[in-house]
Amino acid sequence: MxxxxxxxxxxxxxxxxxxxxxxxxxxxxxxxxxxxxxxxxxxxxxxxxxxxWGNKNLNMDIQQVEFHRDTLSFVTTGWFFYYPYGKHATIASFRKAYPQFTVIEEKASLNNDAMLLYRVKQKNSFVKLIYQPDTERMEIVSAKINDTEFTFKNGVKIGMQKEDFIKEFFSHPFSLKGYNHIKIISALDGINHNYHFEDNTLRSIELKTDYMFNQN
Known part of the structure; x- marks a missing residue:
């Protein structure tokens, strides 16, 4: 029992x-x-x-907002996305504004025409520039940013919190919990900003363009 x-x-x-x-x-x-x-x-x-909600100081007219997995992407206007380090008519002007960076000349060709590019670098980051006669400005070809020294004119920099990043681009606060990548596409012509977050912190930035040069 x-x-x-x-x-x-x-x-x-x-x-x-x-x-x-x-x-x-x-x-x-x-x-x-x-x-x-x-x-x-x-x-x-x-x-x-x-x-x-686009930042009016950056002339942001936001269009085509999309979510895919952990990425927010949208199209927008605004000069800032072409010139996040300001507008410079010469490489000398850029050097003066950012004397802490090393500038290296790189030879390239496009349609059999010789071109001169400028690699602005420090530590594990670089911004590649080219002088564009049509705009009479230094234009970005590409960039890979992993260090805080490469701070944008509006204050965006590696190491900032996602909430502070949102404040720089939008007029209203909102949550992006669960989204680790933000892709901003220029509505006018050929440049994309790609921001990558980890643990709510901005870890890297990639700028990509339509220029037919080596972007690395």
């Missing part, structure tokens, strides 16, 4: 454990479902709202 009681007790404990595990999984699934619904609502709100 004693053995029967022990077996019954063991079976009851096993069943209780199974029920508790099922309830735990159900709660976890419900929490996941609620989180997904909140993220979906947040995405819908931002798709509708971001076009009106």
């Amino acid at each position: 004693k053995n029967v009681s022990l077996k019954v007790s063991a079976f009851a404990l096993l069943m209780f454990g199974c029920i508790a595990e099922v309830e735990k999984k159900d709660k976890s699934n419900l929490k996941s479902l609620v989180t997904d619904e909140i993220l979906a609502e947040n995405r819908k709100l931002l798709v509708d709202s971001l076009p009106g």
